[in-house]
Amino acid sequence: MNYTFHPAAEAELLESVGYYESKVSGLGGALIEEFEALARLIGQSPKGWQVQLQPDIRSAPLHRFPLSIIYREMAGEFQILAIAHHHRRPQYWLGRL
Numbered sequence: 001m002n003y004t005f006h007p008a009a010e011a012e013l014l015e016s017v018g019y020y021e022s023k024v025s026g027l028g029g030a031l032i033e034e035f036e037a038l039a040r041l042i043g044q045s046p047k048g049w050q051v052q053l054q055p056d057i058r059s060a061p062l063h064r065f066p067l068s069i070i071y072r073e074m075a076g077e078f079q080i081l082a083i084a085h086h087h088r089r090p091q092y093w094l095g096r097l
Contacts, residue, residue, distance in 0.1 A: 001043035002077045006096050009070075012083040016067060034062050035083075038069060046073040057081070057097070 005013075013035065021028025042049070042060055052059040052070060061068045070082040070093055082093035 001046060003039055003043065003071070003080055004077060005080050006082070006093075008093075008096060009080045009082050016065070016083060020065070031062075031065055031067075034064055035069070038062060039080075042069065042071060042078060046071075046078050053091070053094075059084075061086070 017028040017031050019028075020031050038060055046058070049058045049060040051057065056072050057070065058072065059068045059070050066086040068084050068086065069080055070084050071078045071080050081096045084093060
């Protein structure tokens with residue numbers, strides 16, 4: 001199953017990659033790798049993660065980084081609504097629904 005980004009979510013991912021890369025060389029690449037691996041897992045089993053907001057908004061946490069992929073399943077794909085930090089502005093992405 002493929003995914004699409006909400007434009008703001010794609011910007012969040014790129015911003016996070018830049019931030020981590022500025023801290024330690026190669027860390028931004030590690031974030032991209034982990035994101036892509038998790039996105040593949042979501043694509044294989046989109047209902048495999050906890051519902052964050054009824055009826056169908058789910059959250060899948062990354063392991064190495066304090067970020068989660070916030071997404072919803074759509075016809076034949078899933079939409080990434082946010083790359084949300086675990087400790088900042090909870091549910092700020094609600095305006096993207």
